Amino acid sequence: MSRIEVLKTYKIYIGGKFPRTESGRYYQPEAKGNVLGNICLSSRKDFRNAVVAARSAQGGWSAKSAYNRSQILYRIAEILEGRKTQFSEELIQQGSKKAQAEKEVDLSIDRLIYFAGWCDKYTQIFSSVNPVASSHFNFSVPEPTGVVAILSPEESGLLGLISQIAPTIAGGNTCVVLASENKPLCSITLAEVLSTSDVPGGVINILTGNRKELIPHFAAHMDVNALVYCGDNSAEIKTIHEAAVDNLKRVMIRDGGGYVSDKYENPYLISSLQETKTTWHPIEKIGAAGSGY
Amino acid sequence: MKNKIDYSSDWNLDPAPESTSHIKLKKKYELFIGGKWVKPKSGKYFATINPATEQKISDVAEAGQADVDAAVKAAKKAYDTVWSKLSGKERGKYIYRIARLIQEKAREFSVIESLDSGKVIRESRDIDIPLAAAHFFYYAGWADKLEFAFPNRQPKSLGVAAQITPWNFPMLMIAWKIAPALAAGNTVVLKPAETTSLTALKLAEVIQEAGLPDGVVNIVTGYGKTGAMMVEHKDVAKVAFTGSTGVGKIIMKSISGTNKKSTMELGGKAANIIFEDAPLDQAVEGVINGIYFNQGHVCCAGSRLFVQESVYEIVIRKLKDRMESLYVGDPMDKNTDIGAINSKKQLDVINEYIKIGKEEGAEIYQTKCTLPKKGYWCKPTLFTNVAQSNRIAQEEIFGPVLAIQTFRTVDEVITKANNTPYGLSAGVWTDKGSKIFNLTSQLKAGVVWANTYNKFDPTSPFGGYKESGHGREGGLHGLEPYLKFD
Numbered sequence: 001m002s003r004i005e006v007l008k009t010y011k012i013y014i015g016g017k018f019p020r021t022e023s024g025r026y027y028q029p030e031a032k033g034n035v036l037g038n039i040c041l042s043s044r045k046d047f048r049n050a051v052v053a054a055r056s057a058q059g060g061w062s063a064k065s066a067y068n069r070s071q072i073l074y075r076i077a078e079i080l081e082g083r084k085t086q087f088s089e090e091l092i093q094q095g096s097k098k099a100q101a102e103k104e105v106d107l108s109i110d111r112l113i114y115f116a117g118w119c120d121k122y123t124q125i126f127s128s129v130n131p132v133a134s135s136h137f138n139f140s141v142p143e144p145t146g147v148v149a150i151l152s153p154e155e156s157g158l159l160g161l162i163s164q165i166a167p168t169i170a171g172g173n174t175c176v177v178l179a180s181e182n183k184p185l186c187s188i189t190l191a192e193v194l195s196t197s198d199v200p201g202g203v204i205n206i207l208t209g210n211r212k213e214l215i216p217h218f219a220a221h222m223d224v225n226a227l228v229y230c231g232d233n234s235a236e237i238k239t240i241h242e243a244a245v246d247n248l249k250r251v252m253i254r255d256g257g258g259y260v261s262d263k264y265e266n267p268y269l270i271s272s273l274q275e276t277k278t279t280w281h282p283i284e285k286i287g288a289a290g291s292g293y
Numbered sequence: 294m295k296n297k298i299d300y301s302s303d304w305n306l307d308p309a310p311e312s313t314s315h316i317k318l319k320k321k322y323e324l325f326i327g328g329k330w331v332k333p334k335s336g337k338y339f340a341t342i343n344p345a346t347e348q349k350i351s352d353v354a355e356a357g358q359a360d361v362d363a364a365v366k367a368a369k370k371a372y373d374t375v376w377s378k379l380s381g382k383e384r385g386k387y388i389y390r391i392a393r394l395i396q397e398k399a400r401e402f403s404v405i406e407s408l409d410s411g412k413v414i415r416e417s418r419d420i421d422i423p424l425a426a427a428h429f430f431y432y433a434g435w436a437d438k439l440e441f442a443f444p445n446r447q448p449k450s451l452g453v454a455a456q457i458t459p460w461n462f463p464m465l466m467i468a469w470k471i472a473p474a475l476a477a478g479n480t481v482v483l484k485p486a487e488t489t490s491l492t493a494l495k496l497a498e499v500i501q502e503a504g505l506p507d508g509v510v511n512i513v514t515g516y517g518k519t520g521a522m523m524v525e526h527k528d529v530a531k532v533a534f535t536g537s538t539g540v541g542k543i544i545m546k547s548i549s550g551t552n553k554k555s556t557m558e559l560g561g562k563a564a565n566i567i568f569e570d571a572p573l574d575q576a577v578e579g580v581i582n583g584i585y586f587n588q589g590h591v592c593c594a595g596s597r598l599f600v601q602e603s604v605y606e607i608v609i610r611k612l613k614d615r616m617e618s619l620y621v622g623d624p625m626d627k628n629t630d631i632g633a634i635n636s637k638k639q640l641d642v643i644n645e646y647i648k649i650g651k652e653e654g655a656e657i658y659q660t661k662c663t664l665p666k667k668g669y670w671c672k673p674t675l676f677t678n679v680a681q682s683n684r685i686a687q688e689e690i691f692g693p694v695l696a697i698q699t700f701r702t703v704d705e706v707i708t709k710a711n712n713t714p715y716g717l718s719a720g721v722w723t724d725k726g727s728k729i730f731n732l733t734s735q736l737k738a739g740v741v742w743a744n745t746y747n748k749f750d751p752t753s754p755f756g757g758y759k760e761s762g763h764g765r766e767g768g769l770h771g772l773e774p775y776l777k778f779d
Contacts, residue, residue, distance in 0.1 A: 130768055132750035133427070140754050140770065143734075225759070238550030245545045247714065248538075248557070248760045268446070268778070276765050278754050279733045281743045 010184070012040045012208055013191035015053030016201015021046050027210070029182045031095040039184050042209035044217045047176065050205035051223055054147045054174040057202030062144045062172035066120035073116035073170060076197040077109050083193060084109075087158060090185040094157060107260060108162045114265050115166035122171065122267045126274065135283045142274035144172035145250055146225035149218045151211065153230040155257035157183030161190065163259045164228055165204055167269035173226075176205045178218065184208040212236075219243035226250035226273055306620075309627040311414045316401045318491065321352045324360055324514065325497035327367035328507030334359040339516075341490055344411035345624050345633040345668040353490045356513035361482070361522040364511040368453040368480040369528050371508030376480050377450060379506075381437030388433035388475055390503040395426040395468075398499065402492055406464055407624045409491040411633030411669070412587055414625050417464075424749060425468035428767075431751035432472035435772060439477065442769050446778040450478030451554060452530035454775065455523035458493070459535045460486035460635050461590035461691075465749075466535050467493055469766045471510060472751075477775035479531065482511045482523055486536075488636045490514045524548060531775065534558070535592075537689070538715070538760050556764030556774040558592065558756060560689040561717030564710035565595030565746065566700075566732065569603045571722035575744065577611045580695070583720055583746040585619060585673050588631055589693035590639070592761075593718035595746055597686055598675075598697045599706050605699050609677065613658060616673045621662045631693060634669040643671050643692030650676045650685040655696070681709060689715070703731065711737045716758030720746045739765070 011018040023043035028035045040046075061069075080087070084105050091101035123142060130138045148168050153160030157180040168175045179187030191206045207214070215236055219227055220243040227249050229240055237253060244251050252272055321338065323330040335357030340349045356364070376384070395402060402425075403417040412421070439448045456470040463485055474481050485493035497512045513519060517540070524532050524544050534544055535558040548555060565583045567576045583595025600608045624632030634640040651657055655676040664670040675695040679686050686696045700706040710719060719738040721729055733741045739757045742748060749755065754770035756762060764774040 128754075128769060130750065130752040130754070132748075132753055134748060134750065136745065136748060138750065138753050140768065234550065241549030242546055245542050245549065248542065248545065248559075248763065250763055266445070275739065275758050276754050276756070276770050277733075277739060277741065278768075279741045279743060280745050280748050280753070281729070282745050 013206040042207040050176040053202035058174045070119035077112035094183045115170045140278040148175045148226045150177040150228045156259045158186035160259045163264045171270040228252045231256040325512040356515040364482045367508035372480040375506040385436035392429035394499045413629045413632040428468035428751040432476040436476040448776040454479045454531040455529040456483040456533045457520045460489040463489035464492040557762035559762040563718040565720035566599045568723035569601045576722035579746040584695045640669040646690045653683045655679045714760040717761035
């Protein structure tokens with residue numbers, strides 16, 4: 001008699017912990033006629049809890065040295081490398097062909113390495129010393145926007161997800177991510193990788209659930225600084241733009257698929273979730289230089 | 294305090310008025326569309342007045358839908374047929390011409406600016422107009438160097454930019470808008486604020502004189518509804534707005550679901566922080582400049598003062614003494630420090646907040662100066678005993694009203710300073726370098742002035758965090774909102 005397989009309970013990831021949704025609800029996405037599992041149908045309350053976790057983690061994460069952030073991103077890639085088979089199998093379960101699944105996992109790891117390398121470099125690319133006419137030292141630096149809500153790509157459950165998370169956290173932001181609704185398995189397994197990769201709890205929070213239900217809450221939350229939407233549904237984009245106005249969230253509209261392309265490897269994905277801060281200070285002999293205070 | 298000067302006694306300077314004889318103003322201004330002055334199809338005009346005298350200066354056209362359509366059409370035609378085909382080098386040379394012509398006519402521009410806005414001549418002459426020219430000069434040089442500003446990105450222009458500017462720095466804000474837009478290769482429809490149209494219309498004459506191709510810059514005048522028509526126009530690719538957070542949100546709602554790019558320079562409620570180890574006399578100068586510069590009509594004004602408890606008494610005494618020495622009155626007088634409030638409407642807003650402050654239990658201090666009988670005026674005002682929750686400490690007043698609070702520790706003042714939906718600017722006063730860097734890195738604001746305040750430069754990016762808006766104006770960073778990338 002063959003062995004009885006142990007089935008997995010899929011959870012969500014908030015503040016470094018793995019709860020089921022507070023709502024008690026679930027849904028059953030299918031692929032190739034098979035039910036993938038009883039996946040958490042996260043609620044508005046789950047999202048709000050995740051934002052609280054992301055906000056409390058933000059100060060500590062952005063205060064870490066760029067070198068340290070870089071090592072932590074690299075560490076995620078290391079751990080992911082060791083669990084390649086599991087991710088491939090999940091991608092196959094979700095409908096990918098074997099070769100395609102393996103390629104997606106490889107690219108995902110490489111993309112993490114790519115952004116790990118940017119952590120201590122983008123600041124130099126996007127900073128400037130500004131030659132003002134008065135006698136002041138003046139410079140501009142990028143700073144993380146803060147808490148970023150991400151509606152990740154529906155068609156790319158692992159690579160698309162990582163392509164959004166990596167530049168966001170490389171730049172010192174924390175995030176709350178809604179996983180692909182129909183291909184959620186890798187997102188949950190990724191959370192397990194994250195929790196063993198030195199990523200502080202709350203830096204990345206991952207929810208599963210119904211995109212349509214959660215979009216208005218993602219867009220309207222007053223303590224979210226920026227929102228990334230991956231997709232091209234014009235009605236959803238309009239809803240997001242309108243709701244984001246209340247606290248003037250920064251809104252980024254990005255692709256729903258096509259993440260195999262290396263166009264997702266550039267530092268502008270980091271800089272789009274940064275603010276520019278400009279600092280002035282007088283230089284000695286202010287009066288003589290005519291700058292005044 | 295035996296040797297203290299009694300400023301309320303006979304401490305007056307002789308009048309030193311700037312002459313207005315050399316300026317040329319028309320009695321009636323039409324719209325500047327497609328390189329020509331055209332009568333508004335709306336048939337409507339409104340008066341622009343001198344807020345220091347309440348006298349009419351000129352009549353200005355009010356653009357309606359047909360006029361806005363014509364302006365956008367002219368801008369689109371100019372973009373499609375001329376401007377987008379011109380090399381960056383040639384574009385730059387046109388912008389340099391504009392910069393030079395503003396410099397040549399600087400005196401005329403500054404006098405008109407002060408007449409129309411109530412701003413003191415010292416500021417329009419020494420700050421607004423020179424900086425406006427400098428902005429054109431700076432961005433002119435970028436026009437043929439965009440590829441170097443954005444490596445590996447192939448920057449491209451957007452098309453027609455709809456730009457709406459405020460009344461507090463009329464000419465300077467126009468320069469902040471038009472210069473980068475043109476350098477990036479866009480064409481422009483610009484609407485100045487309704488109370489301060491004249492320098493924009495004077496700039497239209499400069500643009501004609503510079504020989505800029507017809508329609509590259511179009512200037513339409515009118516109220517908010519004219520602005521709304523511009524923002525909503527289907528052929529507009531870019532919206533740039535400077536003004537209140539309230540109006541900014543209305544604009545963002547109206548362009549939601551579209552591909553229009555936007556830059557929003559909105560309100561602020563900046564913290565200006567004095568530590569006990571600060572050079573106090575300099576700090577007091579900075580606080581005065583922070584809140585009373587331009588009658589407090591400054592989005593980045595240091596309107597919330599935080600003073601460390603140990604030096605509170607002495608700072609307040611010095612501040613009050615310095616306030617008493619401020620000259621309030623005729624903006625055209627070269628000795629005047631504080632001019633007229635820009636409009637009756639704004640004066641009402643300020644007075645309402647002063648009333649609110651008193652009702653909330655804060656303690657008011659206003660200088661003893663005498664105000665002219667005609668015109669709109671507000672005495673330099675400060676409030677002590679202010680609570681963090683008071684509306685005068687939370688909301689933007691946009692007038693010469695300072696709300697003062699105290700603090701004990703660094704962490705406390707950072708928390709208080711950041712406790713606002715705004716994030717435009719902040720100020721820090723201390724002699725200790727490590728403290729400066731701690732503060733400047735923790736304050737959530739787009740511009741932080743350390744041991745200085747209210748300084749501006751074309752090379753220096755300006756813009757806010759959070760509800761103070763998005764996008765930057767000035768510097769290399771100021772080009773990006775006017776470009777798209779592959």
